Amino acid sequence: AVLSEIYYDKGWNAFIDGKKADYLRVNYLLRGIPVPAGNHTIEFKFAPTSYKNGVAIAFFFSWIVILLFPLAWWGERQKKKASAKAVA
Secondary structure, three states, X not given: OEEEEEOOOOOEEEEEOOEEEOOXXXXXXXXXXXXXXXXXXXXXXXXXXXXXXXXXXXXXXHHHHHXXXXXXXXXXXXXXXXXXXXXX
């Protein structure tokens, strides 16, 4: 099967009936995939590793920020207790 899309190999995965398949460059510009005879479902999914890495890094730092809020609250509470003791 020849698709009228420009061939770009970074981040794209091809699947035939849910199983990963290889695709290739056709006519110097287009994308093609060898398909066996019969009815099949062909899917192309764009999932670059840079996107996955970015999501993982954002998730990690989001949790760090979430965990710092209780620590900041506890620190402010300790400061208030210390200043209340100093006044008394």
